[in-house]
Amino acid sequence: MKLHLSLAAAAIALPVLAHAQPVTGPYVSLGAGTSFISPTSVNFEATGGSGKYQFRPDYAGVAGIGYGFGDGFRVEIGGEYTRNTVHAADQAAVGLFPATHFRATGGEEKYGALVNVYYDISTGLPITPYIGAGGGYLFTKYNTDLTTVNGGVAQRTSGTKGSFAYNIIAGVAYPVAAVPGLSLTAEYRFLQLLQSRSYLDSVNGSNAFTTKAKIGQEISHTFLFGVRYQLFNPPPPAPAPEQVLAPTPVAAPAPTPAKTYLVFFDWDRYDLSPRALDIIAQAATDSRTVAITTIEVSGYTDTSGTPSYNNGLSLRRAKAVAAQLVIDGVSASQIETQGYGETHLLVPTGPGVREPQNRRVEIVVQ
Numbered sequence: 001m002k003l004h005l006s007l008a009a010a011a012i013a014l015p016v017l018a019h020a021q022p023v024t025g026p027y028v029s030l031g032a033g034t035s036f037i038s039p040t041s042v043n044f045e046a047t048g049g050s051g052k053y054q055f056r057p058d059y060a061g062v063a064g065i066g067y068g069f070g071d072g073f074r075v076e077i078g079g080e081y082t083r084n085t086v087h088a089a090d091q092a093a094v095g096l097f098p099a100t101h102f103r104a105t106g107g108e109e110k111y112g113a114l115v116n117v118y119y120d121i122s123t124g125l126p127i128t129p130y131i132g133a134g135g136g137y138l139f140t141k142y143n144t145d146l147t148t149v150n151g152g153v154a155q156r157t158s159g160t161k162g163s164f165a166y167n168i169i170a171g172v173a174y175p176v177a178a179v180p181g182l183s184l185t186a187e188y189r190f191l192q193l194l195q196s197r198s199y200l201d202s203v204n205g206s207n208a209f210t211t212k213a214k215i216g217q218e219i220s221h222t223f224l225f226g227v228r229y230q231l232f233n234p235p236p237p238a239p240a241p242e243q244v245l246a247p248t249p250v251a252a253p254a255p256t257p258a259k260t261y262l263v264f265f266d267w268d269r270y271d272l273s274p275r276a277l278d279i280i281a282q283a284a285t286d287s288r289t290v291a292i293t294t295i296e297v298s299g300y301t302d303t304s305g306t307p308s309y310n311n312g313l314s315l316r317r318a319k320a321v322a323a324q325l326v327i328d329g330v331s332a333s334q335i336e337t338q339g340y341g342e343t344h345l346l347v348p349t350g351p352g353v354r355e356p357q358n359r360r361v362e363i364v365v366q
Contacts, residue, residue: 030226031063073118102155167190
């Protein structure tokens with residue numbers, strides 16, 4: 001009944017757990033550790049008395065072969081062996097026999113096979129928790145000697161008997177990145193033998209005789225460390241960290257060379273001739289085909305006239321050209337206007353010379 005309830009509880013719990021860390025295909029497992037047996041009832045036929053065997057922890061080992069279905073579920077058949085030392089037994093008072101405390105030597109060995117079903121729980125952590133439950137058949141071998149504290153009557157319980165058993169398992173697995181398919185494991189197993197067993201009980205003394213000792217259901221707690229290795233289909237190694245390659249240097253595009261347009265004026269004039277209008281329109285059109293930053297509009301005069309007058313005339317000429325550029329579609333914010341008077345002569349001359357090449361406005365698109 002306890003087996004049925006435990007398996008049912010495990011089956012109900014499994015569907016609500018997190019997504020599984022899948023194990024796919026066959027695998028083998030090994031584990032070693034220690035086992036603790038709870039005090040176990042014993043009935044002595046010779047005296048009609050009853051008591052409990054007391055055990056010390058000893059060693060345990062398991063080995064199994066299993067198969068993972070890739071969705072978190074695994075099934076495994078395994079062998080189990082445990083050894084525990086008995087150190088005492090107590091018998092309650094019965095009839096004419098007083099309560100007795102026995103010293104004990106020897107111990108108990110359990111071995112057999114169990115079939116377990118596991119579920120691996122995907123958590124996104126470096127470790128993968130798992131739970132399991134199953135059952136099987138175990139043989140229990142007793143070979144214990146009992147003597148009273150004052151060296152009185154001795155008893156020997158011996159023999160090998162079998163019992164159905166179930167266990168409940170909880171553990172964690174840690175994958176070893178350097179060896180694909182290999183995981184380190186740590187787990188706890190709760191095991192219960194479901195049947196009582198009767199063993200040969202030899203009572204020694206002047207009137208030696210042989211009877212039975214009936215040992216009740218037994219509970220043990222086993223702690224194991226081990227390894228699990230997935231065969232044939234180990235998980236792929238973790239991908240190497242992605243390398244970020246430095247971008248290939250790309251040469252910056254060569255700057256577009258500046259274009260210069262010349263607009264000429266009649267002597268002492270700043271109005272625009274038809275030829276001047278054509279040149280300004282061409283400059284405006286060309287400025288829209290390149291990524292310009294500024295359009296410099298610089299006015300000049302020849303050396304006739306006073307320097308002060310020429311400065312003002314050169315600025316009026318520059319402003320007339322800038323206004324026409326705006327009319328032709330150039331943004332006023334891109335235009336810089338300057339008047340330089342009779343400086344920066346295109347054709348070097350002396351003072352007071354009317355040179356047509358020097359009466360100009362330069363439009364520089366850059």
